[in-house]
Amino acid sequence: MGLILELKRDLRVPIDMSPVAPDNLDGKPLDEIRGLMLWEGNRRIPLGEVFDMEKVDGGGLTILGDLSKARRLGYMMRSGEIKVRGNAGLYVGEAMRGGMITVEGDAGAWLGSRMAGGEIVVEGDAGDFVGSSYRGSREGMRKGIIKVKGDAGDEVGCWMRGGLIWIEGNVGCFPGIHMIDGTIFIGGDCQGRAGAEMLGGRIIIQGRVSTVLPSFRTSDLKGKVKVDDTPIQGPFYVFEGDLNEDGSGRLYVNKGRNPHLSWCEKLIGEVD
Numbered sequence: 001m002g003l004i005l006e007l008k009r010d011l012r013v014p015i016d017m018s019p020v021a022p023d024n025l026d027g028k029p030l031d032e033i034r035g036l037m038l039w040e041g042n043r044r045i046p047l048g049e050v051f052d053m054e055k056v057d058g059g060g061l062t063i064l065g066d067l068s069k070a071r072r073l074g075y076m077m078r079s080g081e082i083k084v085r086g087n088a089g090l091y092v093g094e095a096m097r098g099g100m101i102t103v104e105g106d107a108g109a110w111l112g113s114r115m116a117g118g119e120i121v122v123e124g125d126a127g128d129f130v131g132s133s134y135r136g137s138r139e140g141m142r143k144g145i146i147k148v149k150g151d152a153g154d155e156v157g158c159w160m161r162g163g164l165i166w167i168e169g170n171v172g173c174f175p176g177i178h179m180i181d182g183t184i185f186i187g188g189d190c191q192g193r194a195g196a197e198m199l200g201g202r203i204i205i206q207g208r209v210s211t212v213l214p215s216f217r218t219s220d221l222k223g224k225v226k227v228d229d230t231p232i233q234g235p236f237y238v239f240e241g242d243l244n245e246d247g248s249g250r251l252y253v254n255k256g257r258n259p260h261l262s263w264c265e266k267l268i269g270e271v272d
Contacts, residue, residue, distance in 0.1 A: 002058040003033070005051040007065030013041035014089070015050065018072040022061050022080025022099065030055065068108065074101050077118070090127075093120045096144065109153065110134075112146045115163065119145040128153035128172070131165045141165070141182065145228070154191075157184045160201065164228055176203045179249060185227050198242050198249035204232060208257045216241030216251060218267040225252050237264055 003025060016039040025033055034048030047053075051063075060081035067073065070089035074082050078097040087105035091113055098118045109127035112120050113134065126148045131141035132155055140159035147166045154172035157165050162182045170188035179198040189207035196213060204225055216239040224233050236252040253261060 002056045003053060003061050004056055005047075005053050005061070005063045007063075007067075008050055008052055010066070011040075011050070011069035014069050014071050015040045016072055017067070017070045017089075018075035018094075020047070020061070020063075021074050021077035022082065023078050025061065026080065066105075068106075074099075077101075087124070088122075093118070093146075096120070106150070107148075111148075112141055112144065112165075114139055115141045115144045115146065117144045120147070122146075122148045122150070125150035125169070126152045126167075128155055129158060130156045130167070131160055131163065132156070132158035138178070140178075140180075151188065156186075157182065157201075157203075160184070166227070170207065176201065176249070176251075179203070183227055185232070195239075195242060195247075195249055195251045197245050197247070199245055199247040200249050202250045202252065204236070204252040206232070206254050206257070209253055210260075212239055212251065212253065212261065212264075213241065215244040217243060218264040219250070221255070221265065221268055222252065237261055239264075 036047040037044050062083045064085050066086045068087045072091040072094050074093045076095045077099050079099045081100045084103045088103045088107045090108040091110045092107050093101050093112045095114045096118045097116050101120045103122045106124035107122045107126045110129045111126045112131045130152050131146050133140040138159050141163050142161045144163045149168045151169035152167045152171045156171050156175040159178045160182045161180045165184045168187040171186050171190050173191045174193045176184050176195045176198050179201045181201045184203045186205045190205050190209040192210050219240040220238040222236045224231050235255045239251040241247050
């Protein structure tokens, strides 16, 4: 059986949705689900105080309403499916292990933070730190797939250790900062400083980037690159770095969208 939750009222203060995951709700009667306790601001409330709910044919959890004030929806979920028909808040899919989350609106910061499996799809935009670690932590996304069909903010994939982040739109500064492994695809423009202090992994930029950090060396010119079995047509300038960290990460920058980087072509073939 599936479950539909519909907001009864606007959320004025943050609400912790970490208990709301298919793993935690499957097989429970509605009365028990209504009594599930959440933190709203500094007080604990039952889930039924803010959501109407009904069981329906099919599977999965569908949530209707604006969850911009929600936090940690799908925390550590291992299976099942969540659909949000509206915006979602911070930490969607935090430490997620499996299953599927779809957000039909926008998502807040730290989407898929410390993710270790499963898939997240956001139809709109996402905030800063997609697939990243907490502040002060070095444990970013390890496995799984995050797809954002709009734009994303700064520090996409900070301390990323594996998996795939696919941003169809533009991103802010520092995508792939401290990146160790995995792949970040950016379909639009990047504001700059891609791959700062990265040790490994790949960043592919289809749009424009104003400059490449001087701690990256020109490595190659590739006609295309494959991302998750999907060939991405170039050609691409390929840079290796971050050499300040003895890194061996790869930065692919679309040649056609970045004619101001044509100077690097004379260096191809002169790389050690």
